[in-house]
Amino acid sequence: MSIRTADDYIASLRGRTLEVYLFGERVAEPVDHPVIRPSINAVADTYRLAEEDPELASTPSRLAGTRVNRFLHVTESAEDVVMQNRMQRRLGQRTGTCFQRCVGMDAINALYSVTFDIDAANGTAYHARFRSFVRQMQEENLVIGGAMTDVKGDRGKAPHEQVDPDLFVHVVERRDDGVVIRGAKAHQTGCINSHWLLVMPTMRLGPEDAAYAIAAAVPVEAPGITYIYGRQSCDSRALEGGEIDQGNASFGGQEAMIVFDDVFVPARHVFLDGEYAYAATLVERFTSYHRRSYVCKTGLGDVIIGAAATIADYNGVATASHVRDKLVEMAHLNETIYGAGIAASHESTPTAAGNYQCDDMLANVCKHNVTRFPYELARLAQDLAGGLLVTLPSDKEFESPVTGPLLQKYLQGRAGVSVDARRRMLRLIENLTLGRNAVGYLTESLHGAGSPQAQRVQIQRLMNLEEKKALARKLAGVDAAVKDAAAESRAQEPGPCCSPPRASRSRA
Amino acid sequence: MSIRTADDYIASLRGRTLEVYLFGERVAEPVDHPVIRPSINAVADTYRLAEEDPELASTPSRLAGTRVNRFLHVTESAEDVVMQNRMQRRLGQRTGTCFQRCVGMDAINALYSVTFDIDAANGTAYHARFRSFVRQMQEENLVIGGAMTDVKGDRGKAPHEQVDPDLFVHVVERRDDGVVIRGAKAHQTGCINSHWLLVMPTMRLGPEDAAYAIAAAVPVEAPGITYIYGRQSCDSRALEGGEIDQGNASFGGQEAMIVFDDVFVPARHVFLDGEYAYAATLVERFTSYHRRSYVCKTGLGDVIIGAAATIADYNGVATASHVRDKLVEMAHLNETIYGAGIAASHESTPTAAGNYQCDDMLANVCKHNVTRFPYELARLAQDLAGGLLVTLPSDKEFESPVTGPLLQKYLQGRAGVSVDARRRMLRLIENLTLGRNAVGYLTESLHGAGSPQAQRVQIQRLMNLEEKKALARKLAGVDAAVKDAAAESRAQEPGPCCSPPRASRSRA
Amino acid sequence: MSIRTADDYIASLRGRTLEVYLFGERVAEPVDHPVIRPSINAVADTYRLAEEDPELASTPSRLAGTRVNRFLHVTESAEDVVMQNRMQRRLGQRTGTCFQRCVGMDAINALYSVTFDIDAANGTAYHARFRSFVRQMQEENLVIGGAMTDVKGDRGKAPHEQVDPDLFVHVVERRDDGVVIRGAKAHQTGCINSHWLLVMPTMRLGPEDAAYAIAAAVPVEAPGITYIYGRQSCDSRALEGGEIDQGNASFGGQEAMIVFDDVFVPARHVFLDGEYAYAATLVERFTSYHRRSYVCKTGLGDVIIGAAATIADYNGVATASHVRDKLVEMAHLNETIYGAGIAASHESTPTAAGNYQCDDMLANVCKHNVTRFPYELARLAQDLAGGLLVTLPSDKEFESPVTGPLLQKYLQGRAGVSVDARRRMLRLIENLTLGRNAVGYLTESLHGAGSPQAQRVQIQRLMNLEEKKALARKLAGVDAAVKDAAAESRAQEPGPCCSPPRASRSRA
């Protein structure tokens, strides 16, 4: 019953009884809704890539004993973590949008080690349950969405302090065979096009928040779930009939609010239940993976660089030195993101559970650059596009017998470039900088996997300031009068490197 | 018959027979079209401001012998030029968009001095004609749009070299009483909501381009003109019925392509006709004014700073140090733009014709910062807004009996802040950073009045590099061996300041 | 007995009995000390400019009833404030360093209005005393240094809370005819080359700090004062004999710690004594002037741009597009500083005392950019200089019969450019980016007139956040449901501009 192809995947989504609301109405069949379909196409492309380039998008799994889709793989080496990044960049290049499957991949890997640690400390049996769940997903080759971000209410208050206890997902009832949960998760990327959701707590919890310490797998179509589809800039262009004004008609992202109205979860799908002290660990391991997963944006960066270069070419200015220089700057920024991300993956170290966890400092550095550089790439792309980017008439004008010929006459540019090619390229840049995929390329780059300040807090924790201060004191001669450099250096303490895992690795 | 109020103005636009096309169809009455109306409201607000704050938005005119709207005023002092900037910022604050009337104001002032110079050199009589035209506009209190940017075809070729001679507006026929023009102007901000258009050449012209050296006033409803309305990000939200999802439902910008299909212009409305050598002068004077007119964006900046502060407040994080710091950075950048702009105006000097022309270097510096800083303000505003900015469901969901209550329950934030207030503020930030007014706040900031490279070219021309090199050689002692600082300084040449107009003023 | 020329000025400094210490020894005659002399030359150039360009560097004074040096002038119009900036830029261009006379100029103007306000509130007679003092300075044409920055001790404690009460300058004894003060002022720019010092408190004071609320004029050679000269990067090159390795052998800055060891001040020279509530006012008015005085750095910017352009020329790469682009960027940043500074001056408004005070927001914005952009100019200048900037052998090598010929052979560049010209230009860039004048161009740009955070605090105070929030609420329709743009705008409150002085001016 395993899904094998992109078509299989799309077929698997049909006929499900989901409560999905968009523009105030229940959606009969999400697969056929023009606003929703591009986000399904994006996930479908992850299957297609596995068909076309199995080395990149699938891998042998010890857990499954067979080859599995890389999005469902529990990493077995640093190279496995690196290969996720390569796959992510490729999919960003192919779709020009968020393909929505990384949350699940990163959640699997975080829960894998955290369930192991909880069991080791508490004698629970979450890890075996979780391995069994993952094996099932691998066998059926399903899509898992992660559901972490609670709606949060008043941000100055803990979950149990909120005026409404449901503002964080929590257990409202315990039965013999499982638990009942209530609450809502906001900004859920890729849920309606998934098969399962991994529900996880969203932040550090205290003893009084124990009912909020719940992690569990839930089928997307479980009774009691309502999906409220978020709107995006220019989303309704998908309803206009034409393709060109959408910019990227094939692919898009998807974000919805998921409301859990007393959803039952059987015990075998519960992976954390009350061990509040592990909520922070789970969030940290997940965000560490997920922050370097944002190298996917370098794939979108490749698309926007290509689009900017193409429109410069169409405008006849491709050889101007300032144009070339802007393209180089775009590439430099894009590869700077990639460098930190793939470095974080290469520097992965094994967890107690045996899977590999990326370097936390570099993962945060990667994501933090993602909160800045795509905005600069977008600005430079708009610079190279020219003002027509935002004054181009609608597709319908080009089809009109009155205005169509006028536009064909007056929008001609460099010889050999069709007016249509030019406007398609402009609409693609609009799509990535103002339109639907600007949501994924810009705002999601800012807030996904934690807003900028979240990375700064984590960088502050990881930066080993005391060690750095010791380096400075030694060289300044503060700790002791330094008479002889040789003598001084001999006495030197072992010499801290930037972060403990790295330092220890350098001796391994 | 003079327009006095905002309502007069709106009434004046009704019932005209304009050929306006939008979404493939002819628009029956632009005033009532929901997509077009916000741009009419923005111009109306310029009249309203003149009613409410006459000191700011109107001024006594020597030319008219009476008080006139400031947008129609020929500047009589540096203070007049400064007051334009104050008015522009205020209107930016009031409308949160481009109010579209500056092109005409700047065109009037540029043509005023250029027609004077042409007449002085050639014995022509353009200046008197032009004064007469401006007086009429002042008396009737009309809106003038400027029409400069030709569609340009192949950017590597001069007008007369294009495969189609119409790719720049030019004279196609000469009659006893006037000329007939043909061509198209792209990206025309504020045309359908104007009464008259000032057609001007778009760049430096040579002798073979003499037919393209044409400046003239044309009524907006002149026979032969077609307007093709440009589409903007999220423009169709204005057609959805609700107000909230528009973000700023009252005000918006307007850009159209204007096609001149053999439009007749009587001689009394022609202000340049064949004097190709003055095309560059006209463009330079106009862009100099117009580049410092971009201080209007600091008014939009005030709105986006206010919106970012408000949403931070609604989210309950207004006192976090990083939030306050980001708001300070936004204000600093916004005021940096304002400083250079208003400095350019303060440093105005009289032209031979007697009106005042701003400092060209500082005007270019102002505009060049406008091509950068609004993007950073937009990024910071999105940072403070949080991810809900792009995942918020549509207005219709809030009205739905099914999803409305769920959203009211789950989107509550800090006590005392309504969900509606929160989403209105988010939609305003979306409007300014991704939606309709992102067009005016971002992309127009980049390309309006010349793309970034145009300012760099002008800064290079104006930077007096040889004088700066002389300063360095003198201090380095390259020009002569320097033995005694006193002797050396005494021999010093008069000491160049940064630009000739300023240097000369410092001695006046 | 008035000083008229630069030579007069230098003569006036000779033979004074100052306690000046440098490199551990008392300096016999500062005027002849090679390390100190360049800073005297810089002040001398302010006199020389007044001789050469009296319009720029002197002005008629109502107070004196005659023409006075502009550094001693109490401003009588906004144009007077603007002219200070023009003069500052010119002197920066001429000297390539801090010419050290602005603190006095800005202190005069701040004390002028503050003494007036104190008298008006308290019935004291400081203002007349102060006018009398200034008149004397004008008549004798003397140099006034300002002494504000206390050494401060523990920055977390108020003056009266310090373990040593002398860590802020304070009154230690009261006599019939005056007061005795004790304490020390750090980082005093231009003191040994001044004739008088204006001692002022450094920060907001409370009632318990009343003894610290002291402002007074003290002659530089008053008994009890000790000057401890600060060392600068590369200062000792002035002792090596040659000129070239200094980079800018003629001009430099000067900073010293001034220790007041029970210095008597007669009552007629006391301008604030115990009115602690005015300490903050004085500091704010002074820093407001002084922050926009940092446009002087655009004069140094002109020199470094000129030097960078010259070395690019010498290296034979002046026409490379990236070289030209870097020079344009340098000019753009430099003029951005200038724009905000001169705008602050143009926007000056009269104080109750009648002199003119610049716009505080723009002054802070100017200074805040000065804390950033010179570092970027320095980086770009080093980029254009090439690595030889830091690997060039010493001047003595060029004079050596062994190595001199080798260097002449191997350091030749473009034909027609002497090796000496090339190294002089490199040494000038080293001087401004790493050497003595890097102190003035970089670090002083950062900390002089308040460190960056001081400007941010002030920008936060001035940014009118509540008004900006009201703008956003109105446009978002939060305050009221908005049905009709016309009706809504009519009801609009008076429309706040960016800052109260400006808003009121727009109606004047």
Next chain:
Amino acid sequence: MSIRTADDYIASLRGRTLEVYLFGERVAEPVDHPVIRPSINAVADTYRLAEEDPELASTPSRLAGTRVNRFLHVTESAEDVVMQNRMQRRLGQRTGTCFQRCVGMDAINALYSVTFDIDAANGTAYHARFRSFVRQMQEENLVIGGAMTDVKGDRGKAPHEQVDPDLFVHVVERRDDGVVIRGAKAHQTGCINSHWLLVMPTMRLGPEDAAYAIAAAVPVEAPGITYIYGRQSCDSRALEGGEIDQGNASFGGQEAMIVFDDVFVPARHVFLDGEYAYAATLVERFTSYHRRSYVCKTGLGDVIIGAAATIADYNGVATASHVRDKLVEMAHLNETIYGAGIAASHESTPTAAGNYQCDDMLANVCKHNVTRFPYELARLAQDLAGGLLVTLPSDKEFESPVTGPLLQKYLQGRAGVSVDARRRMLRLIENLTLGRNAVGYLTESLHGAGSPQAQRVQIQRLMNLEEKKALARKLAGVDAAVKDAAAESRAQEPGPCCSPPRASRSRA
């Protein structure tokens, strides 16, 4: 006869007959010269690290069949390339300066593969010669300096076009047993403290430049070599006797011009002789290694972050939010450099010769960030240091019985922090931002391993623009009308990744 310890190394440098000139005089014994000694100490620390942490600074070598110093190792895996970076960062942390041994390490690895390729193409025997030379270096554990950068003369001309043929190093005589070379290499980091020099061409050469295509090993003390020592900012403070004003008295860099006046090289030490087509290959491989070697600057970055944190602590402001935020920003930028550098190393691939070559794009990206971020770190460190950084009196003042007590009284800060500790920390920051090690931390970061534009040219070459354009065209639907996302994707070409080596690896 192998060197084992830091002391052995220093002893090995004594008593050599080098022609070294500094301040116009021949240096009798460089080891004992106070200006030169810190640079010898820095290299000595590379030996000391190998003693203290052999895993980090030495490694088993297949070539030697034994453990060798990592600086002499021919890499045998990507992990070997990564370990270089770890060692480099550690040494940067320990010395706070350039330790000068990377050029040799990178030159060994570049020549290893290039000699292999030349032999394969031409049947020459350079590779065996070179292996033999490296084995000898490993056995004796010597320091190799690389000598690449020619003095270049007129940069617009090729070597053979220069007015003086010696402006690039070239063969001037051929003998039976070897060649004689003449010319000069500028900016040679670490030569006088080396044992051997690897002379290499500096740029792409053509057929007429064949005599310039020479790579060879030369002993540092070979007859005919003259070293002219470059001067650095504040170098003469090392001659003043005290230690504190030096900032970092133990460690420093060294750069000299090396003049080769007819130096004989026996054939066994010649590794390229006339094969001009391989000059570009050699330069590219060397700079690729060397550009990611600049992760060493993150070690200096750790020191400057530590120093900034310490001085903030001493000043009593360590907990201010803006202070913490600046430290986080410094860490973020520093780790961004590290990420790209270590990523370049991790992504290494084997050469035909069998050693490992790093990823060229990421190496260039690493270095390009190094040309920017250290300047920002330096600015932020100066910000946190406060103005005392540049106004602090000299060490001699602190020793003086007159001024010493005054300074001890008035420079006291937070309780428990000695004045001496405070000034030592300030001098360390001065050393890194204006003084001797600013040369290594800033200007060398800009120009070492190629100036910024060199990286931009290389990024442009490597950015695969045509592939990126194809991605954009596909998504925009330019290449073909796109009806069905599935069909479209199926037809997709193999999907280019960012660079060919990486793409191919992803399938391996």
